[in-house]
Amino acid sequence: MKIEEKNSERFTTMVENIKKYGGCPVSATLKLIGGKWKPLILYFISVDVNRFGQLQRMMPDCSKRMMTVQLRELENDGLVHREVFAEVPPKVIYTLTEKGESLRPLFSMLSQWGIDNILKKKV
Amino acid sequence: MKIEEKNSERFTTMVENIKKYGGCPVSATLKLIGGKWKPLILYFISVDVNRFGQLQRMMPDCSKRMMTVQLRELENDGLVHREVFAEVPPKVIYTLTEKGESLRPLFSMLSQWGIDNILKKKV
DNA sequence: AATAATGGTTACTTTTTTTATACTATAAAA
DNA sequence: TTTTATAGTATAAAAAAAGTAACCATTATT
Structure with missing residues (x-):
């Protein structure tokens, strides 16, 4: 059993967010406020x-x-x-x-x- | 009286942080976590x-x-x-x-x- | 008539980031 | 003996971000 499977419940939230919204919400936020x-x-x-x-x-x-x-x-x-x-x-x-x-x-x-x-x- | 002076008390915190630490603490944080x-x-x-x-x-x-x-x-x-x-x-x-x-x-x-x-x- | 003030724009160059591709070592398994 | 697995490196090219310097319009002031 791979770790990816073993821990799958633990990161469904983030992975589902990414699938659901088409991207990582943290990266999306950082893109807006991260300019120099x-x-x-x-x-x-x-x-x-x-x-x-x-x-x-x-x-x-x-x-x-x-x-x-x-x-x-x-x-x-x-x-x-x-x-x-x-x-x-x-x-x-x-x-x-x-x-x-x-x-x-x-x-x-x-x-x-x-x-x-x-x-x-x-x- | 310039606005810069008028409001000076209001942003001493951030400006003082920048002077004190040599940079904007928000930018510094974003630099660490902001990679693609x-x-x-x-x-x-x-x-x-x-x-x-x-x-x-x-x-x-x-x-x-x-x-x-x-x-x-x-x-x-x-x-x-x-x-x-x-x-x-x-x-x-x-x-x-x-x-x-x-x-x-x-x-x-x-x-x-x-x-x-x-x-x-x-x- | 020249200068200053404001809030930009434009074109060009340099720097930084990201991508693409090929290459590496080692041991075990097929 | 060829393939598989792991965890990367090296090099060059392309793309994106940032820097530099000159230019613009309008009105008031000197």
Whole structure:
């Protein structure tokens, strides 16, 4: 009897999820929030650093192009809302959607895990 | 008064973490678990699908090379332990380290969020 | 008349990730 | 003696992600 069979009851949940939904739900989530600058962008928007230029000043290592690309992806994934004002010079305000807001507890766990398991070593 | 100043108290936590630890703790965590096949590999190891060939059979779309690369990264990051038995044919068993085990609640949240916010749409 | 401010876009290059294919060692079993 | 099993390596090619730099439109200010 193979281990694959022996333990089969133990991982039906995940395997069934994958079959049922056509992919791993964890990977799917990580795909949305895992972009190089996305956690930081979402975080800053969540504390009302919500304009393109403001975000850039907070993240000087993120190029204009990357900022645009990541913001557009976040928008397309429904995590961020982009509101354009018909003014000159242009004014655009980014806010979290409800879906974006719902990530808060997740981010808080990810952050704490990172502090406890990765970053603290460097102190 | 700029918004950056106005809201400064509101995001000192994250900004201070970044300064204190030299990076965003969320990004740091995502870097460890965000590899294309890592969630699935960690999951299968966690349910004792713990040999190279078994993992391959469970994830036929992950090439041998990718499997090796991801397993080595997980090992180097201290999430997975690799035990080699001096047998022929070779026998290697992968297990979660304590650090790897500590990811469980995180994965459970990531999975639920993905089911609720991404995958359910496809049903 | 030139400059600044905002929020980008476009084209091109470099870097990183992923894929594909072939190859390895050893002992046991057919 | 050829095949099977295990757990990988090595090398090159293709694809995806990220970086760089120049450009754009409009209005107000200098």
